[in-house]
Amino acid sequence: MTTLGERIVLDAQTFNRLHAQSHKETDVRRLALVASKGTLDMAYPPLILATTAAAMGMEAGVFFTFYGLDILKKSKHNRLQVAPLGNPAAPLPVPNILGAIPGATAAATWVMNGMMRKQKMPTIGEFLALARQLNVRLIACTTTMGIMGVKKEDLLDGVELQGAAAFLEYASKAQVTLFV
Amino acid sequence: MTTYKEAQVLDVTGELCPMPVVKTRLALDKLTHGQIIKVIATDVASCDDMPAFARAQGHKLLEARSEKGTYTYWLQKGEGV
Numbered sequence: 001m002t003t004l005g006e007r008i009v010l011d012a013q014t015f016n017r018l019h020a021q022s023h024k025e026t027d028v029r030r031l032a033l034v035a036s037k038g039t040l041d042m043a044y045p046p047l048i049l050a051t052t053a054a055a056m057g058m059e060a061g062v063f064f065t066f067y068g069l070d071i072l073k074k075s076k077h078n079r080l081q082v083a084p085l086g087n088p089a090a091p092l093p094v095p096n097i098l099g100a101i102p103g104a105t106a107a108a109t110w111v112m113n114g115m116m117r118k119q120k121m122p123t124i125g126e127f128l129a130l131a132r133q134l135n136v137r138l139i140a141c142t143t144t145m146g147i148m149g150v151k152k153e154d155l156l157d158g159v160e161l162q163g164a165a166a167f168l169e170y171a172s173k174a175q176v177t178l179f180v
Numbered sequence: 181m182t183t184y185k186e187a188q189v190l191d192v193t194g195e196l197c198p199m200p201v202v203k204t205r206l207a208l209d210k211l212t213h214g215q216i217i218k219v220i221a222t223d224v225a226s227c228d229d230m231p232a233f234a235r236a237q238g239h240k241l242l243e244a245r246s247e248k249g250t251y252t253y254w255l256q257k258g259e260g261v
Contacts, residue, residue: 052198055201055205055206055233056205056232056233056236056237057261119194119195130202
């Protein structure tokens with residue numbers, strides 16, 4: 001490297017090294033999602049996006065907060081439901097008011113799971129396994145755990161526990177951030 | 181038509197986004213640099229998704245063919261991925 005007055009002239013080797021370095025740094029792309037809902041219909045989008053990002057070679061992390069925490073529970077992740085009440089697009093062809101009758105949620109859930117299976121879509125449990133295989137960070141919100149009395153052993157293996165500040169630091173270095 | 185010596189054929193017929201891309205990625209993980217995978221899909225989203233995936237992860241999309249609702253891709257695994 002030689003200096004010409006104020007200008008710095010790099011030799012080819014140094015230039016290539018620095019270029020490769022900066023290229024590599026900007027090449028690391030990151031997706032940071034917040035999953036805040038624990039219904040079947042709202043569990044799919046963050047898992048689809050995170051696994052796709054990871055498959056493309058991006059870093060991906062999902063912060064599961066409030067009802068979204070159910071997606072990470074051993075006992076709940078394969079039993080998520082979709083309610084027709086107040087959700088007119090839910091997959092049950094009945095007037096919205098009938099969504100309040102007992103069994104309507106179970107029926108809509110059964111219909112949606114059937115639709116997913118028919119289109120060969122993985123279940124939520126299978127998506128979580130894919131996500132972990134592709135090194136997606138699954139982060140449980142510790143405040144939600146405290147509020148809702150959720151213990152670490154209630155959650156799937158490999159789940160990280162974090163607070164808002166740690167997630168925001170991670171998300172502040174992401175090019176794509178979405179709240180689901 | 182060019183013929184390719186693919187190391188693997190992946191059939192994701194009938195599967196929707198993101199499964200063609202996710203399954204292609206998982207299959208490529210088991211191949212070595214320079215090897216070719218042939219992917220057969222019917223999901224129309226794959227027309228944009230497969231090139232985007234190849235660009236993002238550094239694979240070479242050698243060819244894409246569309247025929248009567250079936251999309252066939254030949255991808256060559258990139259270096260260092």
